[in-house]
Amino acid sequence: MDYAITTAGTATVSELLSSLGVDPSGLKAVWVSLPAAAFVTPSGFDTQVEVAEGTVLRTYDAKNCMADALFNIVQELRFATECTCTFGHEGGYQIATILKDICSKKGKPGDLALMRDLAPVMVSQALCDEGKAIGRAVIQVLDAFADEIEAHITKKVCPAGSCRAFQTYHVLVSKCTGCGKCLKACQDDAILGKPKFVHVIVQKNCTQCNKCLEVCPEGAVVTAGADKPKTPPKPIPCKRK
Ligand code: SF4
Ligand code: SF4
The missing domain is CATH 3.30.70.20 (Alpha-Beta Plaits)
Incomplete structure (x- = not known):
């Protein structure tokens, strides 16, 4: 579910959730859009993040697939910039294609390794904030949910029961x-x-x-x-x- 932030500043994810009246129990992650562009799991809810007017807080629970969640974040960031730098633009396209395939039952062994190789290069080499944010989001989601995403490829299941193809x-x-x-x-x-x-x-x-x-x-x-x-x-x- 998406919640819009109306004031700029710095706050912990817990404080932001509380100010929005969101119960954090049952959440498995929260995405905080730019300028923070941070994908935060419950163990990091006390981390400070920077927010601006219009920043979106997106919450995920057990019914949300993290491969699909990451795909949507990547798509939003890709289409929010007109930058055509190689690492931001092409890297974003590659990551989105891999995630779309994973969610459509067409994932291949090595897909996660490819994303892990590409993401840090996007963080360091992309010229736009969105390209860097894609790289960071990929790293954060794979650190926390690699098993769930890998299950789409190796076990042919979407553990959250959310991806239609599965x-x-x-x-x-x-x-x-x-x-x-x-x-x-x-x-x-x-x-x-x-x-x-x-x-x-x-x-x-x-x-x-x-x-x-x-x-x-x-x-x-x-x-x-x-x-x-x-x-x-x-x-x-x-x-x-
Ligand atoms: S036969 Fe098919 S449509 Fe009819 S009750 Fe059973 S499942 Fe439903
Ligand atoms: S079993 Fe149901 S969902 Fe599957 S092909 Fe037939 S009508 Fe479609």
């Missing part, structure tokens, strides 16, 4: 009435079922189009990230009538 669709046995609406809506032959049987989604055929979830009148279709509900391997008679 979501899986499931039909809950407790809610399905076997009405068949999802079966009719799916254009990818990804659903098995017959009347009054709990329908089953075949994950390898599913393209995450979301149509089954939209048409189900019972709320029986759900998405899942790392924790998936237990579902039968093939249709079984419905418990619900």
Whole structure:
């Protein structure tokens, strides 16, 4: 969630959160936009940061994916500057491309190492504040959340359950009435079922189009990230009538 700062000065992240009425419990990080351009985890909430009128404080909790969070920060910084210096402009493009791929299930081994190599060079060589800020943000996020980001590549999961490409669709046995609406809506032959049987989604055929979830009148279709509900391997008679 974004909060706008209305006065310039220096304060700790805890003080800023308190002044905005934000409860810090449950937060896993806070991004403070320029001039601080700092990505701060709870252990650093007592660190002083510089803010200006219009600085944005963005909070993240367990449901926020840090790869996606970093991608959005990088994009905002890239488009906030007209500077075309090699390390700021090209470096930002490279970092954004890598993060977009990671969030789209196209991440490659070595992506994190590449970002780790590129980021310090951006901090020292970029000519604009935004280019330097991208480098700093990458370093700070990778220091705190490398495992979460790496899981997208090595385990093919988004631990926060937020990146759409990693979501899986499931039909809950407790809610399905076997009405068949999802079966009719799916254009990818990804659903098995017959009347009054709990329908089953075949994950390898599913393209995450979301149509089954939209048409189900019972709320029986759900998405899942790392924790998936237990579902039968093939249709079984419905418990619900
Ligand atoms: S999300 Fe789309 S492709 Fe996947 S099961 Fe549902 S309707 Fe079919
Ligand atoms: S998942 Fe929903 S739409 Fe599909 S058969 Fe069950 S109740 Fe009907």
